[in-house]
Amino acid sequence: MKRILLHICCAGCACYPYQKLKEEGFEVVGFWYNPNIQPYEEYRRRLMATGYFAQATSLKLITDTDYPLKNFLKGILAKEEAKEVRCSFCYEMRxxxxxxxxxxxxxxxxxxxxxxSKFQQHNLIKELGEKLGEKYDVNFYYEDFREGWKEGITLSKKMGLYRQQYCGCIFSEKERYSEYTL
Ligand code: SF4
Known part of the structure; x- marks a missing residue:
């Protein structure tokens, strides 16, 4: 059986890919590393939800709780606030x-x-995965999991998983709520 390490950005997004990879015959192990989530309380909430998901679905989960806040902020600030560029740094880091x-x-x-996710830059993630696969000499598995978007939402609701309102960093939080007038 082929073993695959599944980087998990949050519990809700893990539902469909985990199920699909198992159906495809992989032995799946989850991997948490998301120092992009701010503030720290929100980070802990999403980490706990992922832990709950793993327990409920018997998924073995590796948690890397390193949280290099300064490095992350320096990285995204160096890219200014342009979403495409800052997200590229963020994807690659994780x-x-x-x-x-x-x-x-x-x-x-x-x-x-x-x-x-339908909200992320899918092709860029694919390109980065292929590049990193070459760099570390490990196969990157690509699949367009967006095809299971609705199924994943249904699964996460059924499990009562925490569903966040913004992507992760403080910029995304501002973008999410700036549509509301004060
Ligand atoms: S919007 Fe999301 S993917 Fe982009 S930098 Fe912020 S946390 Fe990372």
Whole structure:
């Protein structure tokens, strides 16, 4: 059985990819590394929801709780606030940790639940995955998990998973709520 390390950005986004990968015959292990989530209380909430998801679905989960706030902020600020550029830094930071970890732990593949989201830059995530797969000499598994968008939402609601209102960083939080007038 092929072993795959699944980077999980949040519990809700993990529902469909985890189910699909199991159906495809993979032995799946989850991997949490998301220092992009702010503020820290929100980070803990999403981490706890992911822990709950893993327990409820018997998913083995590796949690990397390193939270290099300064480095993350420096990285996205250096890219200014342009969403496309800052997100690229953010994807790569998280996926690189997953690729490295997959290689070190002897997995056959790595992938990410970021490929499930309709709100992320899908093609860029695919490109970064392929680049990191080459860099760390581990296969990147690509699938367009967006096809299961509705199914994933149904599953997450059924499980009563926490559903966040914004992507993760403080910029995304501002963008989410700036549509409301004060
Ligand atoms: S919007 Fe989301 S993906 Fe983009 S930098 Fe912020 S947390 Fe990362």
């Amino acid at each position: 996926m690189e940790r997953a690729a490295r970890s997959a290689k070190e732990r002897g997995f056959d593949y790595f992938t990410t639940t970021l490929l499930y």
